[in-house]
Amino acid sequence: MNLTNYHSHCLYCDGKADMDTFIRFAISSGFTSYGFSSHAPLPFNTPWTMEWDQIDNYFAEFRQVKDKYQGQIECYIGLEIDYLNEKSNPASAIFQSLPLDYRIGSVHLLSNDKNELIDVDVAPAAFIDIVTEHFNGNLVEMIHQYYERQFRMIELGGFDIIGHADKMLYNSLLYRSTLLDEPWCRDLVYDYFSTIAKCGYIVEVNTKSYESNKIFYPNQKYFSLIRDLGVRVMVNSDSHSPEKINSGRLTALELLRSVGFTTVVERYNNEWQDVKISLL
Template sequence: MSNRTGNLTNYHSHSLYCDGRANMEDFIRFALSEGFTSYGFSSHAPLPFSTAWTMEWDAMDDYLAEFHRLKAKYAGQIELYIGLEIDYLNEESNPSVVRFRELPLDYRIGSVHLLYDDKGEIVDVDVTADKFRRVVDKHFNGDLVRVVHLYYDRLMRMVELGGFDIVGHADKMHYNASAYHPGLLDEPWYDALIQEYFDAIARKGYIVEINTKSYLELGTFYPNERYFPVLLEKGIRVQVNSDSHYPERINNGRLQALMALQASGYHTVTEMYSNEWKDMPLLIHT
């Protein structure tokens, strides 16, 4: 594709410190080769239990030290920033808790990946559509409506508590839920949930990322493209992030997302320069 954009930034990125597939420096080198101007790392923050996809607390000092080593090494070539993607799990583990607030980070992403089922078991709903179907049937008696409400209840509580800058993959469940129940996004009750959610985000002033991780594979952004005009109407700032786990994928879907934002009426995207979020012109060159 010959189209180029001036908005070569990414703030949602994973490395070997969590479930990413390369070290930080590999991502930086690829970002430089692609002409990126600003790049941030956002490893999955520690949870109260070990997982295959989150950092452990005992790796935090190394994570921060390695970042600062690389920031110094590449100074003058690219602006580098350090963050975390922090899950809302419960009232004791979420972006607003003191332990996360006290970390010397440049920014934080707030996300929801996990729900509690009726037995109090923690269930991962950020899975493939086939696995999601099995999760809903096994853990929630096939009650998709309830699962969707649980998900948005948690997102709303996360938004209310705060402690972060960027809403991560804002409606990521929409793809799996729509695969389970085609036509879901057109149902009034679902639209009411989405509108309430984006209203809360607008009141708090958070940035919403247009997450492009699944675009080439599944043909969708998070949030869904149908909501881009809604975000604009509510005055919500946006940025394009690839949620990349592989260096070579940091630019995947970016041009398509920027074009979709432009078609929806957006003229700016929010990027970090000189340690400040700035609204930059949305630029697409052919």
């Protein structure tokens, strides 16, 4: 039934419940494999990332939960690591040295023209203000910077899964509705997914915004392209609260299957495995 999720935020970052509660919900919903991926520490404190002094507790609490529910569900520990710059990214030695089962690489932050870091992973209305106030309305430049960061993260490596591969494009569409049909953007997106395919990363279909906005990240428009390029995919809910762990999962699987995907990636016995999509 492909009941798995590897993108999930608990109390160590901006999630709303502890690990035990997430796993209890997962078991009662029939999940067979589940992973935590708190936002990794950045070189400065934020309200949404873990801090370094919490990392030992993160692993300790995970071990407890994993042991407690052994035999009922497979539990895994990961981190969602930002590509911030050359020093702080998924490939950094400090993240590579942690005893993680897997890593998700994501871009949430861009630099404005004053070299201030701006969180662009925000609600649509806030995004429009950010484009105007911090980037002088230059959406194209922002998109280029977003993809430059994604490409550099891919090049440096050190992670398994591309987190919400094109999330900024959805907000960008609200600012400029023709965007995805503009040749430069089409070429950029093609180049991006081709590079991901060449490097062998898993692309998650992130279902976090499906219920509210009927959108997946990557945009469902690109599912066929991703399949044609031979990319392996998994379905993740990026849930911050336990009741959302299953949100959008079935629709994502149906859509993937409708464009020709026959398998999704799931983790068992500590290995990523291609598991047949089997919908009831």
